[in-house]
Amino acid sequence: MQRISDPRTGAEAPPQPPSLRARTFSCMGTVVSLTLPSASGADELVAATAVVERLFAGLDETFSLYRADSEASRLARAEIKLPDASGEMRRLYADAVGWRLLTEGAFTPERPDGVLDLSGIVKGYAIQEAGTSLLALGLRDWCLNAGGDVLVSGSPGAGSPGSGSDEPWRAGIVDPQDRRTLIAGYPLGGANSANGANGANLALATSGSAERGDHIWAAGAGAGAGARAASGVRGAPAFRQVSVAAADIVTADVLATAIVAGGMPMLDRATDGWNIEVLAVQAGGELLATPGFRR
Amino acid sequence: MRIRAAVSAALASAGILLAGWQSGIHLEDTRSAAASTSAGTNGATGTTGATGTTGATGSTGATGSSSSGSGSTDTGASDKGSSAAAGTDSGAAAEPTTGAAAKAGGTYAGSVVQTRFGAVQVQITVKAGAITDVEALQLTDDDRKSIQISNRAAPLLRSEVLAAQSADVQTIGGATVTSVAYLNSLQAALDAANL
Amino acid sequence: MNTQLLPALPAGSRDRKGPGSFRARHRRRLFRTDLLTTAAWASIAAAVALWLADGGTSEFSTLAGAVTALGIVTGLAGMDLVLLMLLLAARIPLIDQTVGHDRALEFHRKLGKPSLYLLLAHGLLIAIGYGMAEGLDPVSEAVSLWVLVPDMWLAFISMALFIAVVVTSLVAVRRRFPYEFWYAVHLLTYAAVATSLPHQFSVGGLFAEGTWQRWYWLAVCIATGAALLHYRVLEPVIATFRHQLTVSRVVQVAPGVVSIEMHGLRLNELAGAGGRFFIWRFLAPGLWWHPHPFSLSAEPLQFDASGRGLLRITVRNLGRGSAQLAGVKPGTKVAVEGPYGIFSTAARSRDRVVMIGAGIGITPLRALLESTPFAPGQATVILRGRSEQELYLGDEILELARNRGATVFHLTGPRSARHTGSWLPDSATDAGHRLADYAPGIADADVYVCGPGAWARNVLEDARAAGVREDQLHYERFDW
Numbered sequence: 001m002q003r004i005s006d007p008r009t010g011a012e013a014p015p016q017p018p019s020l021r022a023r024t025f026s027c028m029g030t031v032v033s034l035t036l037p038s039a040s041g042a043d044e045l046v047a048a049t050a051v052v053e054r055l056f057a058g059l060d061e062t063f064s065l066y067r068a069d070s071e072a073s074r075l076a077r078a079e080i081k082l083p084d085a086s087g088e089m090r091r092l093y094a095d096a097v098g099w100r101l102l103t104e105g106a107f108t109p110e111r112p113d114g115v116l117d118l119s120g121i122v123k124g125y126a127i128q129e130a131g132t133s134l135l136a137l138g139l140r141d142w143c144l145n146a147g148g149d150v151l152v153s154g155s156p157g158a159g160s161p162g163s164g165s166d167e168p169w170r171a172g173i174v175d176p177q178d179r180r181t182l183i184a185g186y187p188l189g190g191a192n193s194a195n196g197a198n199g200a201n202l203a204l205a206t207s208g209s210a211e212r213g214d215h216i217w218a219a220g221a222g223a224g225a226g227a228r229a230a231s232g233v234r235g236a237p238a239f240r241q242v243s244v245a246a247a248d249i250v251t252a253d254v255l256a257t258a259i260v261a262g263g264m265p266m267l268d269r270a271t272d273g274w275n276i277e278v279l280a281v282q283a284g285g286e287l288l289a290t291p292g293f294r295r
Numbered sequence: 296m297r298i299r300a301a302v303s304a305a306l307a308s309a310g311i312l313l314a315g316w317q318s319g320i321h322l323e324d325t326r327s328a329a330a331s332t333s334a335g336t337n338g339a340t341g342t343t344g345a346t347g348t349t350g351a352t353g354s355t356g357a358t359g360s361s362s363s364g365s366g367s368t369d370t371g372a373s374d375k376g377s378s379a380a381a382g383t384d385s386g387a388a389a390e391p392t393t394g395a396a397a398k399a400g401g402t403y404a405g406s407v408v409q410t411r412f413g414a415v416q417v418q419i420t421v422k423a424g425a426i427t428d429v430e431a432l433q434l435t436d437d438d439r440k441s442i443q444i445s446n447r448a449a450p451l452l453r454s455e456v457l458a459a460q461s462a463d464v465q466t467i468g469g470a471t472v473t474s475v476a477y478l479n480s481l482q483a484a485l486d487a488a489n490l
Numbered sequence: 491m492n493t494q495l496l497p498a499l500p501a502g503s504r505d506r507k508g509p510g511s512f513r514a515r516h517r518r519r520l521f522r523t524d525l526l527t528t529a530a531w532a533s534i535a536a537a538v539a540l541w542l543a544d545g546g547t548s549e550f551s552t553l554a555g556a557v558t559a560l561g562i563v564t565g566l567a568g569m570d571l572v573l574l575m576l577l578l579a580a581r582i583p584l585i586d587q588t589v590g591h592d593r594a595l596e597f598h599r600k601l602g603k604p605s606l607y608l609l610l611a612h613g614l615l616i617a618i619g620y621g622m623a624e625g626l627d628p629v630s631e632a633v634s635l636w637v638l639v640p641d642m643w644l645a646f647i648s649m650a651l652f653i654a655v656v657v658t659s660l661v662a663v664r665r666r667f668p669y670e671f672w673y674a675v676h677l678l679t680y681a682a683v684a685t686s687l688p689h690q691f692s693v694g695g696l697f698a699e700g701t702w703q704r705w706y707w708l709a710v711c712i713a714t715g716a717a718l719l720h721y722r723v724l725e726p727v728i729a730t731f732r733h734q735l736t737v738s739r740v741v742q743v744a745p746g747v748v749s750i751e752m753h754g755l756r757l758n759e760l761a762g763a764g765g766r767f768f769i770w771r772f773l774a775p776g777l778w779w780h781p782h783p784f785s786l787s788a789e790p791l792q793f794d795a796s797g798r799g800l801l802r803i804t805v806r807n808l809g810r811g812s813a814q815l816a817g818v819k820p821g822t823k824v825a826v827e828g829p830y831g832i833f834s835t836a837a838r839s840r841d842r843v844v845m846i847g848a849g850i851g852i853t854p855l856r857a858l859l860e861s862t863p864f865a866p867g868q869a870t871v872i873l874r875g876r877s878e879q880e881l882y883l884g885d886e887i888l889e890l891a892r893n894r895g896a897t898v899f900h901l902t903g904p905r906s907a908r909h910t911g912s913w914l915p916d917s918a919t920d921a922g923h924r925l926a927d928y929a930p931g932i933a934d935a936d937v938y939v940c941g942p943g944a945w946a947r948n949v950l951e952d953a954r955a956a957g958v959r960e961d962q963l964h965y966e967r968f969d970w
Contacts, residue, residue, distance in 0.1 A: 020465060022486045033486045035465060145482060148469035156465050174469030174481065182481070185464060208470025241470050300524035307528050308535030315539025319547060 020156060023049040027056040028123060029066065030147030037141050037156055048139055052130040056146075059129070062088065063122040065115075076115045089118075096121050099254045104269065106262030107254050124205065124253030127151045131249070143169050143188075149205040151249040152189040166190055171204050176241040176281050184279055184293055186245055201245040201277065201292075205252035207260045208241040238263035238283060244270070245277040245292065252276065512936075516839030520961070522588040530574055533710075537570040538563055540703045544696050558619030561612050562696065568608030569690065572652075572683060573714045575601045580717045581830055590832035591767075592966055599659070606656040613649055641688040651682035670780065687711065726769075726827030732756055735824035737772070738800065740816065744879050746807040747850065748816045749787065752824055756797035757790035764835050764861045765854035765938065765966070768828030770803065772818050778825075782815065785833070785854035787883060789861060804882060806850035833938065833966045835862045840936050840962060844929040846949055848874040848913075848941030849882070854966065855940055856883045859890050866895025870929040874901045874913065874941065899928050905945070913948035925949065926956040933957035939965040 022035040023045055034052055036045045063072045071089055074080050082093065096109035096118055111117045123146055131151045134142055141154030152169040168190025172182035189202050242259040246252035255270045259280065262269075267288070271278055277292030467482040541562055549555035578585065578598040585594050614628070621631035635642045658675040690707065691697050697704040735754035743749050760768075767785045771778055784803040792799035805815050833854060843864050847855040852873050859871060871891055875881045881900055891898045903915030912919045926932055937958050939949045946965050953963060 022488075024483075024486050031483070033466075033482060035486075143466050145466045145468075148467065148482070150466050150468050152466070169466060170464045171466045171468050172464035172481070174467060176470065179469065180481065182464070182467070186468075188466075204468045206468045206470050243468055300527040303524060304528040304531035307532040311532055311535040311539045312542060315536075315542035316547065318543040319545045 021045050025049065025053045025056075027053065028060050028064070028126070028147070032056060032144070032146040035143040035145070035156075036139070040139070040141070044139070048134055048137060048142070051133050051137065052144065055130050055133060056126050059122060059126045062086065063092070063118055065117065065119065072116070072118065076117075082116070092118050092121060092125060095125075095250075099258070102273070103254070103258040103262065103266060106258035106266040106269075108261075120257050121250065121254060123147065123149060124250040127203075127249045127253075148174070149203075149249060149253055150188060151203045153202065155190050168200070173204075173206065173243050173279060174241075176208055177285055183281070183287070184243075184289075186243075186277070186279075186293065188245070201247055201252075203247065203249035203252040204243060204245045205249060205256045206241060206243040207253075207256035209239060209260050239267075239280045240283055240285075241281040242267075243279045246274065512838045512840060515836075516961070519588060519836070519839075522584070526585065526588055533574065534567055534570050536706075537566040540706060541566055541696055544701070544703060546696075554619050554622035556619075557615050557622060561615030561619050564608045564615060565612035565690075566696075568605050568612055569686070570710075571601050571605035571608060572686075573710060575605060576679070576683070576714050576718060580714075581721045581827075582717055583721075586830055587832060587836055590837065590964075591830040592833075602656050602659055606652055609649065609652055613645075639689075639693055641692045644685040645689040645693075648682050648684075648686035651678050651685065655679050655682055673781075726825065729827055730825040733760070733826055735801075735826055737818050737820050737822040737824060739820055740818055742816075743804060744882055747804065747882055749802050749804045750815065750818060751800055751802045753798075753800050754824075757792055757799040757801055758797040760786070760801065760829065761790050761792075763829040763857070765833040765858035765940070766829035766831045767833070767854070767966070768803075768826050769830070771825040772815065773823040773825060774818065777814055777818070783830075786857050787853040788857060788886070804850070804853040806882070831966065833940065833964055834858065837938075837964045838862065838936050840934055841865070842868045842931050842935035843938070844870045844872070844932050844935045845938045846872040846874070846925075846941075847939075848945050849880055851940035851942070851946075851966070852882050852884070852887070855938065856887050856890070858938060859887060859894070859896065864894070864896070867897075868931075868935075869894070869896035870932075870935075871896055871898045872901060872925075872928055873899065874915075874945070876904055877902055911948055911951065913945050913952060924956065925952040935962065937963050939963070 019038040020035050021038045021040070021042065022033055024031050024033045026032075032052065034045065034049050036048065060070075061067065062070060064070045065072050065076060067073060071080070071086060075082065075085060075089070082090065085093075093109060093116070096107075099107045099121065100109065107120065109116060109118050109120065127144055127146050127149060128151070130144055131153065134144070135153065139153070141156065143150065143152045143156065150169075150171050152171075155167050156169050157167045168187035171186050171188050173184045173186065175181045175183040186204055187200075188204055189200060239260050242256045244252040244256040244259070246255065251274060255274060255276060255278075259267045259270055259278065267278060267280060270276060271290055277290045278288070279290075279293045280288040282288060465485070467485060469482075541559075546559055546562065549559040575598050578594045578601070581591070589597070613632075617628040617632045617635065620626075620635070621628045626634065632646075636646055655675060655678050658672060691704065697707050733754040733756055735752045738751050738753045741749045741751070763786055765785050767783050770782045770784060771780065772782075782805070784805060786801055787804035788802050790799050790801040807816060835858075841864070843862060845855045845859060847853075852875075855871065855873075859869070862869075869891075871887060873881045873884055873887065878884070878900065881902065884900060888898055890896070901915055901918060903917055905915075914923060929935065932953065933956060935958070937953050939946050939953070941949070950963055950965060954960075
């Protein structure tokens with residue numbers, strides 16, 4: 001495994017790093033990585049990756065606006081109407097509208113030009129479905145990373161003798177100003193988290209205003225966002241990058257997107273209303289963080 | 296020539312005012328995070344039914360009335376939140392503080408309020424008429440012995456975040472990278488090492 | 491050439507560039523004027539921006555907050571105006587050479603009332619705004635501020651001093667009191683500013699420790715103080731020691747008018763000052779503390795290359811202070827500062843020049859006529875007095891004009907009783923003469939006017955009527 005070492009401190013790695021195995025595939029315009037403890041065996045990883053890849057590919061076929069023949073594209077061209085759309089499309093749309101209400105308009109499934117755009121929620125949904133499938137396959141310890149959004153289960157050390165099976169997956173968060181360095185770390189899962197017993201956060205999603213920002217729209221005219229939300233996002237966005245750790249990936253993904261779009265007021269609403277941890281990188285590079293991200 | 300002077304003076308002044316205003320807006324936003332502690336307490340007061348304390352504030356008279364007046368507007372602006380907290384504090388501590396003394400500065404302790412984080416007592420520090428610090432004095436929780444008063448995001452230095460650089464990580468979070476960008480990403484390095 | 495003193499060549503040949511370069515120089519001066527105007531307005535905007543940058547607008551959500559916020563803004567703008575006033579009175583060469591001493595002081599006076607009103611509004615609004623927030627009436631709030639908040643009692647004293655300074659400076663009051671009293675009260679400005687400073691940094695949250703606003707404000711205040719100290723104290727002291735002026739003789743020129751000749755060192759540095767004025771203090775008992783603004787009435791006469799030589803001022807018995815000057819003993823040391831003002835070649839914008847002087851106001855014109863460049867036939871000098879005796883230095887001017895090719899008019903006779911708006915003697919007014927009749931090309935000339943206030947206003951009026959634009963008019967008040 002790769003050790004990302006800090007040139008400043010030159011700190012040593014823990015004595016026995018867990019041995020891992022990873023596979024990647026490309027989908028939804030990004031790369032998805034599935035990582036398992038190597039004790040699980042190579043065949044298991046290949047099979048699991050195939051399941052995840054099939055699931056991602058299926059969703060991409062339905063929801064991609066980049067494929068002219070997808071259901072989402074035909075909806076966008078108004079060739080079909082929403083009531084006539086597939087059950088999955090309608091369910092995801094309903095979820096997205098629910099999130100729009102919960103975030104007071106900061107998250108919205110519609111582009112300003114009125115085109116239905118579920119891409120803000122599809123990836124989170126895909127990761128969640130993939131996670132469910134992996135658990136159904138009987139896999140307890142895994143880490144699924146789709147373009148920087150992470151969902152984990154169990155522990156990276158599981159199965160390797162000598163290291164406790166309760167250690168969390170450690171996720172690093174990329175510095176938006178220098179994508180080759182990390183600004184923070186965050187522990188995901190661990191300690192029997194496969195049962196979801198201790199309430200540890202399993203998902204980490206990150207949204208940015210700099211990269212592929214097209215799918216995040218400033219919620220200036222958002223219904224409940226009000227004047228302060230508008231002032232928060234007037235001109236340049238308040239945040240360059242927002243990372244949200246939550247119990248599930250859809251919540252983390254949606255709220256990260258919403259905070260980037262809704263600025264400081266949305267950040268406050270999110271930390272008040274959900275049991276999440278947030279690390280936000282402001283436009284000037286300063287950090288805002290909830291206690292969970294502090295040392 | 297006088298026109299040139301008038302125009303350039305107007306432009307320069309407008310530019311400076313605009314710059315000041317813009318940076319002020321920026322500050323208001325960060326302030327709302329800093330002052331959020333008190334606002335959070337206030338909101339919690341309402342929900343957990345500890346409104347008794349607010350009632351007590353009202354009974355102290357002039358100080359309480361002015362603070363509750365400003366607190367009653369529900370825009371949720373930062374400064375109102377803090378002023379409401381100030382009112383609660385001075386009222387609860389039953390200090391006959393004139394506002395002038397508060398302007399001069401000092402530290403004031405508030406009453407214990409039940410919040411969803413447990414019992415909380417707030418201490419505010421006033422400097423030159425402005426609340427400079429809100430601090431939780433007493434924090435108890437059912438299952439955790441000590442807890443932050445609020446989950447709000449607060450400013451912090453890069454050196455203060457959970458250390459990531461020196462520790463091993465197994466995965467990398469970041470704003471969505473494209474397939475092309477992935478090739479140069481840290482996650483790609485991790486994946487390559489584990490292939 | 492001159493019969494009494496031989497003129498020295500000016501130190502720098504800058505002023506001898508000759509006709510033609512005046513327009514370019516004038517454009518540069520106008521550019522500097524605009525730049526200073528812009529900077530002045532920008533400084534006021536910056537003061538308000540300090541508050542805006544501190545998120546001040548959020549205070550407008552409540553009435554009490556809005557009143558307090560307005561109080562803070564008026565205080566910031568008021569203090570900024572006060573600092574501008576101090577800078578305008580600091581005799582900074584850049585300002586002096588750009589707008590001139592007289593106009594700088596004119597702006598200074600114009601800012602007096604607005605700054606006082608802003609500071610008064612500041613005090614009232616703060617008392618009301620704080621009072622509203624606490625349920626107190628403004629008077630009780632003011633008392634509690636005075637008693638409870640550190641440094642606020644100083645701010646109250648400062649406010650009283652500011653009121654005293656501005657009220658005594660108003661022209662009406664100034665006429666009623668002697669100049670010395672007005673001058674002494676004006677020194678209180680420094681006390682007023684000094685007592686206002688502590689509360690700005692200790693009470694105002696805007697300038698709390700650790701804010702960049704605090705550094706900006708400190709820098710502005712310190713820079714203003716440094717400018718005052720340097721240009722109003724250090725430079726004069728240095729000039730005094732540098733030139734070592736001593737009165738060598740006092741000559742009666744006309745009834746009530748004396749020329750004071752002084753010898754000193756490095757006088758070449760004072761040459762070329764034209765009609766610019768110096769501030770003189772004669773270091774004798776009862777005289778030393780009284781500053782006298784006078785122009786040189788002739789270019790300094792130099793004995794050798796080191797600048798040792800003589801210079802001369804011509805003084806008329808106008809006030810008590812001037813009257814004492816006639817009694818100055820030879821050997822008296824003289825403190826000097828200057829030269830100030832742009833009643834000089836620096837103000838030229840055209841090739842033609844018209845100089846109009848009355849009474850003792852003629853003397854600066856003599857030095858100007860001696861030094862300012864013009865081609866023969868392009869200068870007109872108009873001297874005005876009740877009688878030929880009042881045309882001080884008239885002979886010298888005639889001699890200079892003869893040598894340099896200038897036209898001179900002597901207009902004598904009592905001030906017109908029938909034509910109150912006229913600056914000419916009755917005879918001329920009756921004949922229907924106006925300024926343009928004496929100086930036909932005046933519309934394309936620089937016009938220098940020096941004399942009593944009311945008379946000068948009439949001249950300026952006549953000049954404007956003749957088509958002279960404002961930036962061609964250069965005048966110096968000679969009230970005192």
